[in-house]
Amino acid sequence: xxGYVAEGPSANIFLVREGVLYTPGEQILRGIxxxxxxxxxxxxxxxxxxxNLNEFDLYCADEVFTTSTAGGALAVREVAGRPLPAxxxxxxxxxxxxxxxxRDSG
Numbered sequence: 001x002x003g004y005v006a007e008g009p010s011a012n013i014f015l016v017r018e019g020v021l022y023t024p025g026e027q028i029l030r031g032i033x034x035x036x037x038x039x040x041x042x043x044x045x046x047x048x049x050x051x052n053l054n055e056f057d058l059y060c061a062d063e064v065f066t067t068s069t070a071g072g073a074l075a076v077r078e079v080a081g082r083p084l085p086a087x088x089x090x091x092x093x094x095x096x097x098x099x100x101x102x103r104d105s106g
Contacts, residue, residue, distance in 0.1 A: 004052045008066050014073075015053065016063035016091045025050025033067045033099075040098035046091060055080070063089035072096045
């Protein structure tokens with residue numbers, strides 16, 4: 001809606017820019033994995049924000065990843081033909097490890 005990125009098929013989307021984690025906050029699926037990744041960010045001290053994101057935000061991001069219950073944090077390697085600087089980047093890797101540790105601990 002209004003030209004903002006919301007989510008992918010059965011996956012939420014996140015981006016990292018200058019060490020801050022961003023995720024859409026409006027008209028999205030508020031899934032358990034999305035919330036768990038936000039909790040992982042809080043535990044790891046990664047600042048995060050909900051914000052309206054557009055295609056240019058994704059194009060200029062340092063890292064982009066999607067989340068799903070079965071996949072954890074899955075790195076996006078390029079946006080509109082532009083390879084991302086880090087795929088998977090350090091924040092994506094940290095949150096993915098934290099996600100699996102939380103999930104495995106039950």
